[in-house]
Amino acid sequence: MGILLYSQDAGKTFPDRIFRIMTDLGEVIFLPPQFAEEIKSDHRFSFTTAFEKVCAFQTAATGYFRSLMCALCVQDFHAGIPGFETAELGGLENGLLQLITRKQLTRNLGKSHTAPSAMGQLGTLSDETANALAINFESSGEAAQVWTEVVAKNRVLDIVARVSSRIYLGDELCHDERWLAITKLYTTHFFTAATKLRMYPSNVRRLVHWLIPECKLLRSQFNDAQQILQPIVNHRRGLRRATLATGESVPEFGDALGWVEREAAAKSVHCNPSIFQLLLSTVSINTTADLLEQCMLCIAQYPSIISPLREEICHVLRHRGWSKSSLASMKLLDSVIKESQRLKPTSIAAMRRRVEENVTLSNGVTLKRGTRVYVDASRMWDPNLHHHPEQWDGYRFLKLRSIPGRETMAQLASTSPDHLAFGHGEHACPGRFLAISVIKIVLCHLLLKYDWMLSPGTDVKPVTNGILLVASPTARLLVRRRRRTAAVPDAIG
Numbered sequence: 208m209g210i211l212l213y214s215q216d217a218g219k220t221f222p223d224r225i226f227r228i229m230t231d232l233g234e235v236i237f238l239p240p241q242f243a244e245e246i247k248s249d250h251r252f253s254f255t256t257a258f259e260k261v262c263a264f265q266t267a268a269t270g271y272f273r274s275l276m277c278a279l280c281v282q283d284f285h286a287g288i289p290g291f292e293t294a295e296l297g298g299l300e301n302g303l304l305q306l307i308t309r310k311q312l313t314r315n316l317g318k319s320h321t322a323p324s325a326m327g328q329l330g331t332l333s334d335e336t337a338n339a340l341a342i343n344f345e346s347s348g349e350a351a352q353v354w355t356e357v358v359a360k361n362r363v364l365d366i367v368a369r370v371s372s373r374i375y376l377g378d379e380l381c382h383d384e385r386w387l388a389i390t391k392l393y394t395t396h397f398f399t400a401a402t403k404l405r406m407y408p409s410n411v412r413r414l415v416h417w418l419i420p421e422c423k424l425l426r427s428q429f430n431d432a433q434q435i436l437q438p439i440v441n442h443r444r445g446l447r448r449a450t451l452a453t454g455e456s457v458p459e460f461g462d463a464l465g466w467v468e469r470e471a472a473a474k475s476v477h478c479n480p481s482i483f484q485l486l487l488s489t490v491s492i493n494t495t496a497d498l499l500e501q502c503m504l505c506i507a508q509y510p511s512i513i514s515p516l517r518e519e520i521c522h523v524l525r526h527r528g529w530s531k532s533s534l535a536s537m538k539l540l541d542s543v544i545k546e547s548q549r550l551k552p553t554s555i556a557a558m559r560r561r562v563e564e565n566v567t568l569s570n571g572v573t574l575k576r577g578t579r580v581y582v583d584a585s586r587m588w589d590p591n592l593h594h595h596p597e598q599w600d601g602y603r604f605l606k607l608r609s610i611p612g613r614e615t616m617a618q619l620a621s622t623s624p625d626h627l628a629f630g631h632g633e634h635a636c637p638g639r640f641l642a643i644s645v646i647k648i649v650l651c652h653l654l655l656k657y658d659w660m661l662s663p664g665t666d667v668k669p670v671t672n673g674i675l676l677v678a679s680p681t682a683r684l685l686v687r688r689r690r691r692t693a694a695v696p697d698a699i700g
């Protein structure tokens with residue numbers, strides 16, 4: 208827990224003070240939590256360039272000059288290096304990823320289809336969840352209710368990849384095992400390879416990456432993904448050209464490949480849909496799976512929460528089925544997920560930004576242009592805010608809802624300087640509504656259809672990687688299908 212202890216100690220020794228930490232990204236400045244409000248809408252603190260410095264020259268340049276520009280740019284996620292193309296796309300300030308996350312992915316969650324046979328988006332997610340759980344926990348085809356031991360991380364990642372792919376790519380590709388394997392592996396290897404490459408000085412990375420096994424693997428997965436997706440993109444483009452030529456109406460494709468083509472054309476920017484698809488997986492699948500796994504591990508450690516959760520879910524689903532409002536009214540479930548996230552967010556600091564011009568903060572401290580900053584997320588474990596902050600209490604945020612003025616803040620989707628796990632302000636995670644829906648739906652299915660507990664002796668401790676906290680990669684669970692009872696609502700299937 209090196210850096211975690213270091214930053215906690217620094218926070219205690221210099222409360223409310225700004226301090227510096229040396230990380231694998233170089234020197235970063237930790238701002239105390241109260242600065243979250245101050246910087247949240249200040250455009251001098253850039254979200255995009257904090258990840259990438261993809262300068263205007265670079266995006267305009269081509270061929271050799273483009274490579275040279277890339278070599279000159281210090282980039283955390285190595286934009287411009289083969290295999291890391293998603294970083295380059297994510298680093299561009301065209302806002303396509305944010306737009307599509309807000310416009311198509313989030314808004315569609317509330318949509319219910321009018322045709323009686325058709326399911327709304329949440330119904331579709333539920334449908335795919337049932338399929339993904341059966342594949343992962345009943346693969347032996349056992350009809351009997353037997354305990355199966357699984358490594359939680361692997362299974363949860365697979366479930367999230369399947370369910371997310373149904374939303375991003377539709378019915379057909381989400382069942383394509385080749386695509387599923389790539390979407391999981393690329394996402395995981397992207398971060399491993401990026402960290403490995405950061406161990407080398409930025410001016411040699413364009414050469415050494417050819418020799419690093421993790422980068423080689425990433426390159427080959429990137430190429431495999433292109434081989435699966437590019438033919439679909441080309442086919443659709445051909446179809447569009449053909450229909451345009453005949454004057455017929457242009458076909459619309461209701462998945463991420465189609466959305467990005469449309470939005471990029473509307474903004475007159477170039478965007479390769481298959482790279483975009485991989486980028487979408489990169490930002491969403493590991494983050495969602497990590498929180499889901501953490502929830503499963505916390506529930507397994509505090510099994511007394513299971514029965515009240517089952518009651519709440521049955522009650523809500525029986526009366527309302529799948530809808531945005533039914534998910535919102537699962538308040539204990541919401542509290543359980545938020546509490547699991549509070550104890551183990553994905554990072555001990557949030558709101559990673561790069562200062563674009565010299566800024567003097569309200570306390571008189573001047574931050575120089577080019578400084579990288581984070582906001583310290585330690586209020587999530589602050590004893591002044593949380594009673595016994597080191598303990599998991601599934602009811603913590605449910606109780607907080609009954610305190611006047613704290614009702615909204617206590618909800619999982621709310622962000623504040625006290626809870627920075629989804630960031631805060633203008634760049635707060637726009638995908639959190641989808642992630643929360645996916646996690647709630649999967650937990651509803653898991654709780655009503657399965658029992659699970661920790662395998663004896665398994666290690667549930669998260670691992671640290673710099674400032675990142677990752678749910679245990681080795682934790683093992685015993686999972687068993689429950690006998691179906693009349694209490695289980697039809698919505699669960």
Ligand code: HEM
Nearest residue numbers: 305491494495498558559628629630631634635636638642
């Ligand atoms: C539990 C799951 C997730 C967690 C914990 C998470 C966390 C975060 C965090 C901490 C940020 C940075 C916020 C800031 O600096 O203020 C972020 C940004 C972002 N996230 Fe998520 N995320 C999750 C799921 C998703 C999903 C499912 C999507 C897309 C479908 C997504 C898309 C994005 C995008 C596009 C941004 C950049 C926002 C911007 O530039 O304004 N995330 N996320």
